[in-house]
Amino acid sequence: MIVKNAKRTRSSDIARALATIEQYLLFRFRIHVLYGKSEATGYHTNGHQAQEDDFITIDSSKTKEHQLYALLHEAGHAILRSDGEIHRRRFPMTEHTRNTIGHRIDVFREEVVAWERARSLANELMVEIHEEKWHRQRSKALMEYVKWAYSPKEYFKP
DSSP states (O other), X not given: OHHHHHHHHHHHHHHHHHHHHHHHHHHHHOOEEEEETTOOOEXXXXXXXXXXXXXXXXXXXXXXXXXXXXXXXXXXXXXXXSSHHHHXXXXXXXXXXXXXXXXXXXHHHHHHHHHHHHHHHHHHTTOOOOHXXXXXXXXXXXXXXXXXXXXXXXXXXX
């Protein structure tokens, strides 16, 4: 019985954390979060600067804890893009239209830094993180970018 209550408490903690991050994104950047079953998780923006018509999508078929960590990560991108000029200097090739090695490296670098910034945001908002699960999700996500950066043609083969 205690385990069930602990699970319920953890579940409500995660729901509160998701709501807190959604409010943070809405009030700080005017970024809305959309949840959809099998929706590709991502931060949708146009350029180096975070803008009011940006939005984040989260795959609602994943566990709530997975959604939480994904939302934190996408919020990390929004924070990194809050000053477009700094973002442009820090990751100059992310918006490059050709899939050059420079583009892939800057995209990968931004992914790494977004995860780091996400962890700081969790601390700022007092969102509890399960370290092992966080590390596993971050590592898995980053490994996908490593594969893509190393061999984009192979990565997208059916």
